[in-house]
Amino acid sequence: MSDPAARPARWAALLSALCLLTWASVAVLGPSAAVPALGAGRVPFDLGLHPSSATVTVLLAVAVVCGGGALAAGLRALARGWRPRRFLLLAVVGAVVLTCVPPVGSADHLSYAAYGRIAALGGDPYSQPPDTFAAGTDPVVSAVRDPWRSTTSVYGPVGGLLMALSSLAGGASVRTTVWAWQLLLLLAWAVVALVARRVLAGDDRARARFHVLFTANPLLLTVGLGGAHADVLAGAAAVVALLLARGRPFWAGVALAVAVGTKAPFGAVAVGIVVAAVAARRCGAAWLARGVGGALLVLVPAHVWAGAHAYDQTRTASRYVSLATIWRPLVEAGVPRGVLLPGLVLVVALVTWLWWPVLVRGGQLQRAAGVTVLLAAGYLLGAAYELPWYDLLLWGPLALVPAPVALTGTAAARLTLLALAYVPGLVDGMSPLVEAVTLGYRREVGPWVAWAALVAVVVTGIRQRRTVEIR
Template identity: 40%
Template structure:
C-alpha cells in the first residue's frame, strides 16, 4: 500500500511511464479539450473568461469546436497563469486540436516529474514512499497525469513553495511568495499554500517564543512576493477572470455527502437559500476536519514543520469536506502523504487510499457520455452511493485518530520507523 515502501523506482521506469503518458490520449474527463479551446481563444485575441468555446468563430474553429459536453458553453474558470500556459500550447500546436492537447500533456508530465524531484528534497528519507504514493500510484497517475489536468501544474508550484518555506532569510520569503502566487494563478484553490505557510510561520514563532515583529515582517515579505506576481497577471487577464468561477461556485457534485443533504432536505427553502446554507455547513465542516488533521499530525511529524502539516490538513479537509470534489483535486494530499505515511500507524494513509480508489472508480471512466448502460450504472453507483460513504470514512478516521492523539494513544513517527 506504499505506507512502508523503502525502495525508490529506477529512473528508467519513471521515464518509461512518462513516455507512456505522452503516447496516450487523455481520458477520464473532457477538460483537456477545454484547455486547448481557452488557449486558442486567448491566442486569437479573444477573452476566454467571456467567450464560450462553441460560439467562438461561429463554431467553425478547428480547435474550439472540439470541446465536448457539458463544457461547450462554459468560459474559463482557471487562473491567468493557466491561461498563459494554455495560450502557449495553442501557439505551438497550431490549428490541430490533438497537437495542442499533446503540447499540454508535455507540460503536465513535466510538472508531475518536477513534483517528484521536489518531493525527494522535501522528504529525503522517504524516496520509496514518494514513488509509491506519487510517481507510480495508479490512482494519482490514472486520474491526474493521464487525464492531463491543470491541477498537476498547480501542485508542482505548491510543493515548490513548501520547499522554499523552510529556508530562512528575506529573499527566500520573497521567493516563496512568488511561487505561492504562481500556484494560485494556475487555480485559485491553490492559494491554500500561501495561507498554510503564513499561518505555519506564525504558529512556529509562537511556539518558539520569537518576537512577533520579526515573524510579521517575514509574512509581510511573503505577501509582497505574491502580489508582485499576482497583480500583473491579474491586470493582463482583466476583470472578467473570475466571472465564471463565481457562477460555478455553488455546484454540488454527486460524490459528496452534501449532495445527499441537498437532495434529501431540499424543497423546504428557495434553492439559492438552501445552497447557501449547504455551503456554509460545508465550510464549517472543512474547518473542523482541518483542525482534526492538525491535531493528529502536529506532534507525530514535528520535523516537517507547521506550514507543511497545515497544507496537508487543509487540503485533506477540502478534498473530503467541500461540496464539489473530483479525484484530480486531491493531488497536494497525495504529494504530501509520503512525509506522514507512518504517522498514526499508517491508518490515515490507508483510509485515503481506499477513498481515492473509490473516487477514481466513480469518475474514471468519467462523464457518463457515450457509455454503455451497464458501465453508466456502475459509474453512477460509485458516484452517488459509495463515494459519499468513502468521504465519511475519512471523517470518521480523523475523529478517531484525533481522540486517540488527545488520549496519548498514538505512537510517534520515530517509533514506527
C-alpha cells in the same frame, strides 16, 4: 536475514506496473467512452481502434484497483524500511508513456485547449464560452465536449496564460495543443521530483515517503497526469512552494502564485507556509517581503491580463454539487444549497481541530505541510463538488508529513473508490449497461464512500488526539 520490506515492495512495483499498463492501453486504443477524439496528428499517439465502452471501463477499473493496491503495498513497505529506487524508474517510464498517449478519463483537456485558443487569438476565455467564439467554426474551440460548451473558464489567470502558451505551440491542431499541455504537466512533475530530491537530501526516510506517496504514486500518475488535469500543475507548484519556503522564499512565492493562480483552493498552502513560519519565528519582514514579491510578480500581471471578471465562473461553480459527495443525498432530499458553504467551513474546522496536535509538529517544512494537509483534507471531505483529480491538493503535502497510517490509508482508500466512481469518464459514448452500472455506482455508492471517509477521519482523529494528549 531476509528483508522485511522486500515482499510488499515487489507487490507495489507489480501492481503499479499493471496500473500504468492498463491505463495506457486504454489511451493507445483510441477514441472511446474514456478517450475523446483529438483529430489529426501523430502525437499523442493512438491506434484509432474505437474500443467498446465495456472494454475501457473494465480496463480502467483494473487500473484503479491495481493503483490502490500498489499504494497500500508501498505504504506497508515504507513502514518496514523500504527505500525505493527501481520503483522510481518505473514511475518515470510510466509518466513519459502517459504523456505520449491521449489523456484518459475526462474531456477537461479539450476545455483547456479551447480556453487557451480563445486567449491566444485575442479573445477572453472568462467572458466568451466556447460555443460563441468564432461562430463555432474554430477547429480547437469547437472540440469542447458537453456540458462545457457554454461555460466560460473556471481556472485562474496564471493557468489561463499557460493554456494560451500551449495553444500557441499547438496552433489549429487539437492534438498538438493537447500534447503541448501534457508536456508542460510532465515538466512540472519532473521539477517537483528534482526539488524534493535536493531539499530532502540526507533524510532517506522522508524522501522515500515523498516519492511513494506523490511522485511515484500510480493513482496520481494515472488519474492526474494520465488525465492531463490542471490540478497536476497546481499540485506540483504547491509542493515546490512548500519545499522552498524556508530557504528560498522568493521562488516559493513564484511557485505558490502558479498554484493559486491556476486553482484557488491551493491557497491552503499559503496558510500553511505562513503559520509554520510564525511558529518557527522566521516570519521576518525580509523573508515575508521576498515571498510576497515573488507571488506578486506572477499574480499581478496575470490578473491585469484576465480582468476583474476572471472569477465569475468560479463563484457560479461554487453552487454545483457532484454525485459522489456527502452533500448530494442531502440536496436531493431538499436541503437548501445555502448550507453548502457553512457546512464546508464546519467540516474544515472539525478536521483541523481534531488533527492539529497530531500533524502540526516537527520542523518548519513539516508544520507547513501539516497545516496544508488539515485544510486540504477538510476541504475535500466537505466540498460539494469533488472529482478524483482534485486530491492532488492533498497528496503532495501529505507526502511531506509523517502522518499516521490511519489517515494515509483512509485517503488512499477514498481516492481509489472515488476514482472508480468516475470510470470511464465521459458523459457520452457509454452503452446502456455500462451507463447503468457506472452512473449507478457514482450516484448510489459514491456519496456513502464520501460519508465513510469523513466518519473515518473524524473517529481516527479523536483517537489520535486523545493519544497525543495522554502523552
